[in-house]
Amino acid sequence: MKSLIIAGREFSSRLFVGTGKFASSALMTQAIDASGTQMVTxxxxxxxxDDANDTMLEAIDRTKYQLLPNTSGARDAAEAVRLSRLARAASGIEWVKLEVTPDPYYLLPDGEETLKAAKELVQDGFVVLPYINADPILAKKLQDVGCATVMPLASPIGSNQGMKTKASIEIIIEQATVPVVVDAGLGAPSHAAEAMEMGADAVLVNTAIAAANDPVQMARAFKMATEAGRTAYETGLAPKSAAANASSPLTGFLREI
Amino acid sequence: MNAVLKINGTEKTFDDGLPPTLSALLSKLQIDAATVVAEIDGEIIERKNFAQTELKDQMGIELIRFVGGG
Incomplete structure (x- = not known):
């Protein structure tokens, strides 16, 4: 499996993992370890x-996992820029998963505000990974203003519905010159494998792992699925056909000729 | 003298005077400075400047930290 390069940094794992919704920090650290990931949001x-020293994230070994701060909760470009700068001041990290989601019900991203914030953050020296609807034109605009990746959604955040936007993500993959990370809505390892087989460069998974009965085993399952999908893509799938193509020889049958 | 700070959106009254600096405030609140980032009246305060940042009555202070997220 080829390694993935984002903004000059090399990743051997193509699975990024979110750290929200885990029942405990011990479970979170075991799950991210089992996932083989190198980047966590x-x-x-x-x-x-009332709980001033609840520092769950101290459990994460920053020498093993790159932190990718997100701007979740931002409702417009100004809030996203403010959160990005706070994240940089808190951590020294200049990478940001840019998300602008004004609608709390579906949490769909606002493309116009995302583009506006992306321009400002790139100017300010950030490595910007924008979370977007699966809109090929917007993806191209974000790429053109200097974003390091594009991160189209498979389906709404945390919905576990899988690749509902498949046809549009295929176009984004075809046209993008930056890595395409499929984010949000991947609910099963087969969804991650599907995205990777199509040629996505990476996938980001949180809820499907954190909310599973056993997050550690599910993290492992997503690791295998991501690797399987990517390996299949790099190998090239065998061609499809409408009619059957026998796998066994069509000669030497035990019947009258 | 009573003094008031608006911390994370909630007014907090200090009956025996304000903590003189941001570092002193964090100690008083028993918050580990290494885990937070602060914003005072919309300006980000770098952690290395916490000890030099003087507090005044009525300042709006945001204390923020990383949490799990996707």
């Missing part, structure tokens, strides 16, 4: 004054 929130 995190969010920024106000310190809870």
């Amino acid at each position: 995190v969010a920024l929130r106000r310190v809870d004054m």
Whole structure:
């Protein structure tokens, strides 16, 4: 399996994992370890004054996993830029998963505000990985303003519905010159494998792992599926045909000739 | 003298005077400075400047940290 390069950084794993919704930090660290990932997403929130030292993320070994702060909760470009700068001040990390989701019900990204924030953040020296609807034109615009990847959604965040936007993601993959990371809605390892077989460069999974009965085993299953899909893509699938093509020889049958 | 800070959107009154600096405030709240980032009246304060950042009555302070997220 070829390694993935984003903004000059090399990743041997093509599975990125979100750290939300885990029942405990011990379970989270075991799951990210089992996933084989090298990049995990995190969010920024106000310190809870009633539980001021709940520092779940201290459990993450930053020498093994690159943190990718997200701008979740941002409703417009200004809020996303503010969160990105806070994340940089908190961590020194200049990478950001840019997400602008004004609608709390479907959490669909606002393309116009995302593009606006992306321009500003790229200018400010950030490596920007924008979360977008599966819109090939927007993907191209974001690529043109200097984004390091594009991250089209498979289906709404946390919905586990799989590759509902498949046809549009295929166009994005065909046209993109930056890595395409399929993010959001991948609910089963087969969904991750499907995205990778199509030629996605990576997938990002959170809920499907964190909310599984056994997140550690599910992380392992997503690792295998991501690798299987990618290996199949790099190998090239055998051709499809409408009619049958016998796998066994069509001679030497035990019947009258 | 009573002094008030708006911390994470909630007013907090200090009956025995304000902590003099951001570092002193974090100690008083028992928050490990290494795990937070701060914004005062919309300006980001770098962690290395926490000890030099003086607090004044009525300042709006945001204390933020990383949490799990997707």
